[in-house]
Structure formats: structure tokens, C-alpha cells
Amino acid sequence: MKRIVILALLTSFAIPAATAAPKAIPVQLGSIYSAPIGTELFLQSGKSSIFISNLNANSADIQVTANDLTGTQLWQRTIDSGADEVVTAATLDLQGNIWLAGSAALLTVAETLTPTTGVDNPDSVIVETSPTQRSDMKNLALWKLSPMGELLGTYLAPLKNIPLATAISATNSGLAVIGSLDAKPFVITATTSGAFGKLISIGTSKTEFNAVARNSDGTLSIFGSSAETLAGKKVAGIRDGVLIKLSKSGSITSVVRSSVLKGSRSWFSGDSAHLLSGPVIVGKNVETAITKFTTAFAPTWTLRIQSTGPSTSLTANGNSYLALTSRGAITGISGWKPSQPSLLVITFDSKGVMKAATALPGLVNPISLHYSTARGVTGLASAADGTVSIFTLVSR
Numbered sequence: 001m002k003r004i005v006i007l008a009l010l011t012s013f014a015i016p017a018a019t020a021a022p023k024a025i026p027v028q029l030g031s032i033y034s035a036p037i038g039t040e041l042f043l044q045s046g047k048s049s050i051f052i053s054n055l056n057a058n059s060a061d062i063q064v065t066a067n068d069l070t071g072t073q074l075w076q077r078t079i080d081s082g083a084d085e086v087v088t089a090a091t092l093d094l095q096g097n098i099w100l101a102g103s104a105a106l107l108t109v110a111e112t113l114t115p116t117t118g119v120d121n122p123d124s125v126i127v128e129t130s131p132t133q134r135s136d137m138k139n140l141a142l143w144k145l146s147p148m149g150e151l152l153g154t155y156l157a158p159l160k161n162i163p164l165a166t167a168i169s170a171t172n173s174g175l176a177v178i179g180s181l182d183a184k185p186f187v188i189t190a191t192t193s194g195a196f197g198k199l200i201s202i203g204t205s206k207t208e209f210n211a212v213a214r215n216s217d218g219t220l221s222i223f224g225s226s227a228e229t230l231a232g233k234k235v236a237g238i239r240d241g242v243l244i245k246l247s248k249s250g251s252i253t254s255v256v257r258s259s260v261l262k263g264s265r266s267w268f269s270g271d272s273a274h275l276l277s278g279p280v281i282v283g284k285n286v287e288t289a290i291t292k293f294t295t296a297f298a299p300t301w302t303l304r305i306q307s308t309g310p311s312t313s314l315t316a317n318g319n320s321y322l323a324l325t326s327r328g329a330i331t332g333i334s335g336w337k338p339s340q341p342s343l344l345v346i347t348f349d350s351k352g353v354m355k356a357a358t359a360l361p362g363l364v365n366p367i368s369l370h371y372s373t374a375r376g377v378t379g380l381a382s383a384a385d386g387t388v389s390i391f392t393l394v395s396r
Contacts, residue, residue: 045092
């Protein structure tokens with residue numbers, strides 16, 4: 001028998017289930033648009049679709065491309081310092097600036113031979129500069145681009161080994177980056193002018209951070225999973241989803257575990273409105289859970305749906321959105337019975353009632369969801385062959 005165990009400061013919360021629509025919702029068709037080859041990350045800024053990719057030329061570089069609603073290129077920026085740099089996370093701030101997070105190397109000083117003044121050089125021999133040597137990418141890097149693609153700043157935090165940034169959150173008061181270093185999860189903050197705070201490690205390789213939200217008061221909310229005790233909260237399942245609150249000083253003030261008996265849970269996505277989604281796995285049964293939490297990490301509504309695991313969620317325009325890889329019929333949605341795993345986006349109202357469902361034929365795994373008033377909800381997803389496309393919830 002399955003049961004959910006939520007532990008938070010020794011307090012158990014009862015989770016209201018999301019309410020199915022009174023009448024079954026028919027599936028609608030969304031629209032799919034091609035993304036540039038090599039796209040790894042995507043953002044929607046007003047009317048501009050921002051595609052982000054890593055290039056492998058003489059050095060590892062970053063390319064950011066903005067297209068308008070018709071697919072016409074507005075601008076393109078290549079970030080190339082001459083050393084290696086890789087982007088692994090991206091977000092927008094309230095001004096529409098683009099923030100990238102990743103890792104970067106530094107160019108070492110090239111060795112040159114300085115001729116002595118007054119020495120004859122009758123043959124006009126040119127002294128060549130020796131090839132520039134690159135160091136390992138042991139710097140956590142932030143890049144800031146304007147809405148028009150101008151590179152406004154590059155900020156580096158030197159570390160002992162190569163970091164992997166997995167998510168970034170930006171507000172007017174600063175930024176927060178999560179990731180892993182030496183196989184251990186970390187979080188670090190920075191000001192908008194690029195001054196880094198202290199890197200904080202939490203847990204071991206048994207803990208994973210997937211999403212972060214920098215709150216308006218400077219505190220941080222971190223979402224992921226863990227198979228170890230954190231801040232005195234023990235594992236209740238095989239692996240638990242975790243919600244962690246950090247104070248402005250970086251100390252843990254709250255840990256909530258989302259657990260299932262004899263199974264594994266994780267939160268893959270989470271936003272500043274504390275809407276989370278992630279897999280619930282017990283034996284061979286896989287579901288996706290979507291849960292709306294309060295700022296105190298108390299659940300207000302939740303729903304589980306049969307899936308293959310991948311999902312992402314978004315709060316926007318008074319609604320909650322869940323993109324998941326569905327593998328069967330869903331109660332409350334009519335006309336949906338995929339013969340193979342397929343992408344479906346479900347829209348919920350503020351109380352967790354299903355109000356719309358959108359199919360994107362040919363797409364399978366969701367990568368990210370975004371919202372702008374100019375285009376509504378957009379997202380990035382991959383097909384079975386790994387190619388990626390962007391999509392909207394409006395039929396052409």
C-alpha cells in the first residue's frame with residue numbers, strides 16, 4: 001500500500017487532492033516550431049525566443065540567438081573569451097536581461113620573448129608568440145546579456161574543481177545558483193554586479209538539487225531529492241523529494257521531505273510560487289506528482305498522473321501548468337490515450353482544477369516551460385530521436 005509521508009519539523013501535513021474538472025476536458029492541439037540545431041536551453045522574453053547552445057570550435061564557446069514570432073533572427077551573440085566556457089543554466093531577470101550560468105577557464109599568460117633594445121636584427125626575424133595554454137574550467141561563471149544581446153558582464157568565482165551549475169534564479173536583489181561540485185550539491189549567491197557570496201555545500205552525493213528560487217526577502221528555496229539525513233530529517237522512502245529553505249546568511253531554516261513508502265521521489269522543477277513537479281516511483285509504477293506549496297512548504301493541493309517520469313511545471317497568468325511525458329489515459333481528460341509516451345501539457349486553475357489539456361504530437365520529453373504576455377506559454381521539448389523543438393499551447 002502506498003502512502004505519502006511529509007515530514008517538516010516533526011509536523012505532518014494533510015495534502016488536499018487537486019480536483020478533477022466537473023466535466024471531462026477535451027484535448028486540444030498546440031503548435032510546434034523548429035529550434036536551431038544544437039539548442040540546449042530556451043527562454044521566452046516578450047516577443048523574442050531566446051535559444052542558447054554550446055559551440056565546440058577552437059575553444060568551447062556559447063551562442064545565444066534571438067528570433068521573433070515569425071522565426072526571423074533578431075540578433076545573435078557568441079561568447080568567446082579565447083578560453084573554454086560552457087553554459088548549463090539560464091534565466092531572465094525582471095528587466096528582461098539574460099543571465100547564463102556555467103563554468104569557464106582562464107587564459108594563461110602567453111609566453112613571449114622580448115627583444116633587447118639596440119640588438120641588431122638584420123634578417124628581420126619575427127619572434128612568434130607561443131600558443132596560449134588553457135586551464136581547466138574551474139571557475140563558476142555568470143554572463144549577463146541585455147535584452148538586445150549586448151554582453152554586459154562576465155563574472156567568475158574560482159573554485160578547486162570544475163562545477164556543474166544546474167539552475168539559476170534572478171531577482172532585483174541578486175542571484176542564486178545551484179549545482180554540484182566534487183559530486184556534492186552546492187548553492188551560491190551573487191549580487192547583480194557580480195560579487196559572489198560564499199559557496200555552501202549541503203549533503204553528499206546522495207543529495208541532488210534541481211531547482212532554486214530566490215525569494216523577495218533574500219531567502220532561498222531549493223528543490224530536489226535526497227537519500228540521506230538532512231538537518232536532522234531522516235529518509236522515509238528509498239529516496240525522498242526535498243524542499244529546503246535557506247536564510248539570507250545561508251543557514252538551513254527548514255527541510256520538508258516528500259516520501260513514498262518503499263519508493264523514490266524527486267522534485268525536478270520548482271518556481272518562486274512553490275509549484276513543484278517530479279516523479280513518484282514504486283517498483284515498476286511511475287507517476288508524476290504536481291503539488292502547490294505555501295511559502296512555509298505546506299501543500300495546498302496535489303495530483304498524481306501516470307507517466308514515464310520527466311516533467312516540468314510553471315506558474316503564470318493565475319494558472320499552473322504541468323508538462324509531462326504521458327503514457328496512458330488520464331481521468332478528467334477525454335480523447336487522450338497515447339499508444340506510446342507523448343508530451344502533454346495540462347493547465348490548472350488556482351485551486352488545482354484541470355481546465356485545459358494540450359497535445360504536441362511528435363514531442364516526448366519536456367525540458368522547460370516559460371511565459372510572456374506577448375506569446376503566452378511556450379516550452380522546449382525533445383522528440384524520440386533527441387531533436388528539440390519549441391511549442392505553444394495555441395493551435396496555428
